[in-house]
Amino acid sequence: MLKGNFSKLVIFLILLILAVGGFFAWHSLRDTRKIALVSIQNHSFRAQVVETESEKQKGLGGQKAICSDCGMLFFFDKPGKYSFWMKDMLFAIDILWI
Incomplete structure (x- = not known):
């Protein structure tokens, strides 16, 4: 009986840690x-x-x-002369100066 409750507590704590970690990861990446x-x-x-x-x-x-x-x-x-480079570009772009 005690072993079963301990396993449930461990699983609950792991899920809680994952949920809290996921929330903070989502919050930092929004x-x-x-x-x-x-x-x-x-x-x-x-x-x-x-x-x-x-x-x-x-x-x-x-x-x-x-x-x-x-x-x-x-x-x-x-105002000045500014250049752009295409480092790590995965698609073509158009540059418009306004």
């Missing part, structure tokens, strides 16, 4: 991206806003796809 609505003439796009240098370096690299009305919006503090 989508915290900033999204801007960009309109050009009569067409609107949803664009992820990237601000930090690491976000700018990563860009869309590593993403498997992007929706047809989606993009990425890069802000620069001052």
